[in-house]
Amino acid sequence: MTTTGTLRLDLAGLETRPSQVWGGIRLVPLVRAEPLPGLRLHPRLYCDSVGVVTVGPRTAYTSYIPHGFVADWGADSGDSGPAAAYGTQLRGGNGESGGGRGQGAGGRTPDGRGRAHRAPEPVASMPLRIHRRMARREAKHRLRFLPLHLALEGYLSLHFGGPTIAWEEWSQRALRQGLSPRVEEAYVGTTVRGLGDALKVFEIHPGQCGVLVHAADALAAAFVVPHPEDYRALHATLVQDLYGELVHQYALLSAAVPDFVPRIDESRVRSTADLRAAVAAERRAWAEFHDGTMAAGLLDADYTSRKVYGMGGFTLSRFLPAFRPREENHIGEVITDADGAVAYLKTFRLSEAQIRRGHLLARLAAHDWRLAATAEEFGLTEAEFAARIEAAGFGTLLRHRVAAQP
Template sequence: MGARSPRLEALEALVLRGLEVAPSQVWGGVRIVPLLRKEIRQDLRLAKRSYGEDVMAVSLDGELLAPGIKYVSYVPHGLVVSWSTNGTAAAAFGTHLQARDGRRFGKGPSTVRVAHRMARREDKNSLRLLPLHLAMEGFLALHFGGPEVAWSEYSRRALSTGLDPRWEDAVLGSWIPGLDDALRVFEIHERQVGVLLFVAEALASAFVVPHPDDYRALHRTLLEDFYGTLIVHHGLHATTSRTEASIDDERVSSLADLRQGLAVMRAEWAAFHDEMSNGLLGKEVRSERIYRAGPFQLQRFATNLSPSEENHIGEAIVRETGELEYLKTFRLSAAQTRRAFLLSQLASQNWNLDATAVLLRHSKDELIRRLERSGFDYLLKEHVLQAARRRH
């Protein structure tokens, strides 16, 4: 990929630059907002690579089967990114799909694929990435190393292996009531390259690709993406309001009036959807640059992880001029946000429990109990936990 270009900066806020919002379509509790690309280019394309294994283990460091850090999950498909560096059309759609990608083990009903890296370069102008897993791996790796000082409260395991293992729960999009039907019956616009997906008016995911043909091929992969369990709960127990926008026919007496009315209606829809998605779009994010591919940059990001706000993680490909070419996001649950926030506060105080308790305005025992409720009890010695329980 080469050295990082000084022209390409990390994301500071997530903006749908180069895209426009179309009126949403509603099915039960599912609202899908189409995203249309203003200028269609050919120099960046995405293709799907399907996997048939039950589990994928991704080696994040070292050789494929050597000891080291591994990310393990169900990975139904990857994305192959192809690009050109001079503005000409990228390689033909799908030409890289048969490239070897890791090794497959097992026979019959249980199989495992072992792959190397979340984003792996395959040739001069193509890259394979594991969508959403790139973002989730970064989230799981947040302060993964654990305490760097041998504080007396931490277990031997925490001091030697940090947060290993670290895990989070998610479910497939096919579990969300109504999503399959919505994707099947909703209209795909001519210039559509993405969607904002709402379930019971909660923003569940944003998905953007470079080209309309790519979107048509990847439209139903939203069922294979993973989502928070709260989104499934919303789908089971809530419905979506039907907010209508219309043109006042009494004000239409010419084609110019009709165009003006249509422009006003589209502006009203855009404002409505901007308000619904303000927990993600336009919000400050912390991003990490992963790869540079000519005039494009692959990044992963997270919002500020404040427990009192809506939070998302995701990945994006941004053109050097600022246009958003690829986007995929995952909405964190309140519990996931609290865990990440707690780890960040510990890390900011060098994992000192007393200092972190003061920062959070807790007693030390309250902080220990909070760590236990968050699933991090294995970081602390058993007698420390027991003493905090007794005093509580």
């Protein structure tokens, strides 16, 4: 059974290190003093394939899905010593099959495909892989889930059923099918200018368990794992992840961003201990500035979270923002331990158009899909609000006479 609640992201236990810059891309390492015990993550690569995921009766999510993550916890988590990463192979070994029929939520990535391994021989068409659910238990202490797509499907399914009451303003299609099909666009990391080079060139710090990715100094994505070895195994998957339109444009059009340069007063350095203290103070100053300013849009926001799966003492959830227009809004997924500490995190920054669509749907649902009441909240007439619905891409939800009003 799924449960909902509020969430405030807390990266306590993760230390921010000075950033590394490549053109318009800034990578900010996140380091743990000690790995978070009891949970390990491993990659499962699916090669270049379009994935279809059954998420409900007659409902499917379709997107480019190059890889999945396998979470091991409890006795099989591998914390006792070195262990082979389960599921790290060029092609998934589970032979997942099956699926649903009918239209449903969908995501598409029109601009390129990422690779983290040697490409297979060219084929006549891109293969299709059917997945059973976004998160699927494979063993007593093992869960396979599809990173980021779990969060994107949560956004696409926002009020997916459409109008809950058959008000006369809504079309029969809206009442029968809701928002099916629902489509959003995203960009594969290989098309985000400078990201691939930055991930190849920059060093991975000792103890690094995460990274914050900025494009033109706008926070693009956060990625956190429980163990440094997990991060080393999953670092390259960042270039295969999906990124929003805003991130793609910022990376494409921005000039190089300034690098972090520590400024130490030489007159106050008399010994090695003084130098260490000065370096530590600069690191603290950078971390306070970054976490309090550059990452504030992610860390200071309140989210609505929905539990997806319980894994012993850990919980996998996905979350949605409040959809505040003209502000920074992120969706994502998180694994927390019994104390609420973040073991795993992956986020996706929404574009302004995606924020407006989420806000529009949320306000319609809050007013039980009453067009007049929602239009009044926006300070618009019904005709003006209908035009806004049309501009957001939801015009098929309205009866023709409503959409055609002057």
